Amino acid sequence: RGWTALHARRPLDHDLVVYSASSHRGMLGDPAAVYRAAEEIAPRLRGVWVVRDEETAAGLPEGTEYVLLGSRRYGEVTARAKFFVNDVNWPGELAKRPGAVHIHTHQCTPLKYVGADLLDRPGARLGFDVPRMLRRADRWDHSLVASRYAELVWERAYPCHFASARTGSPRNDVLVRSGALRGADFRLRHGIPADHTVVLYAPTRRDYQRSGQVDRLDLARLAAGLGAGHTLVVRLHPTLAAGPARGMGLAELARRGVVVDATDEPDTAEVLLAADALVTDYSSLMFDYANLDRP
Structure with a gap:
């Protein structure tokens, strides 16, 4: 001092x-x-x-x-x-x-x-x-x-x-100024085929739950339902990165290659640019993603 x-x-x-x-x-x-x-x-x-x-x-x-x-x-x-x-x-x-x-x-x-x-x-x-x-x-x-x-x-x-x-x-700004390259880098790092349709699931933290997490979707079932030619990418809220929400299923699904876990990606813009569609709840990420004019 x-x-x-x-x-x-x-x-x-x-x-x-x-x-x-x-x-x-x-x-x-x-x-x-x-x-x-x-x-x-x-x-x-x-x-x-x-x-x-x-x-x-x-x-x-x-x-x-x-x-x-x-x-x-x-x-x-x-x-x-x-x-x-x-x-x-x-x-x-x-x-x-x-x-x-x-x-x-x-x-x-x-x-x-x-x-x-x-x-x-x-x-x-x-x-x-x-x-x-x-x-x-x-x-x-x-x-x-x-x-x-x-x-x-x-x-x-x-x-x-x-x-x-x-x-x-x-x-x-990067969402409206970047070309496809930023998204391609993310896909390459995670082994996602260039011709796959990437669906990003990004739920927010529940501030009314002590754990912060409410499981709304069966991720394995969703990934299977998307079918061939699709990759499901999951990004949890940063406050849940080290919590039980990640350990109770997501980590295992990512290890088996059923989903891609993008929770630790430091640059959210790269994840958004790689996604062809966003599935979310009331995460404010929807406002960022709207700049891309994608589903």
Whole structure:
């Protein structure tokens, strides 16, 4: 803390941008899209990524500048940076200096209960400290929203001092600009024949269930019913990646080659680009996939 306090006495570095995504899990989502755009249109800016460990850092593109969460260097860059970009809240101990600008991109179009909406939903808010969440959100200066609907929800759920910018989701630019190659790379990595029709099943987390998972489909039966020339790809919600939902059948089906498990794929866009059709419930992934104009 003393090291951070020392650097907090120095002027803000107006060319320093600190990025993080999905609780410091790497260069992902909207923050990654903002970072890449900044490299093109504002090359003077120095982008530094906050990651949770060296294993995560190893997955960053070569040459990416990064700091480990909680390290001495982390304290230095967060004390000096002018700009902060994240899709979740920064840790509570990060003190926002006067003049610093926090840009919050969010992770999705909100269909579940979020923020202050959780106050009268005790089941859905299990494990969430809503007042603390709102205090952290009050550091936002700009909220990048995917749509007018999302704007209204975020402003109601987070009644804080920020301005909404109806930019769309920056991460989805690749869906409308990429050719078939990105999807072909995913198919090649997973051994999916080029002439197969790929059906992506992507259910969301149930916030009213302690486990987060409700089995709605018999995956083996669905894969068999699709028939020859089809491949079923399954992508669970990231919060279920290490839970029982994956271990109770999905892992075994993937091992046997009945389905392809894409839960660990870091780039959701590649999975979407590889899919010819999407089967989902109320996952916000449907809004991203709609950009492809596919079933």
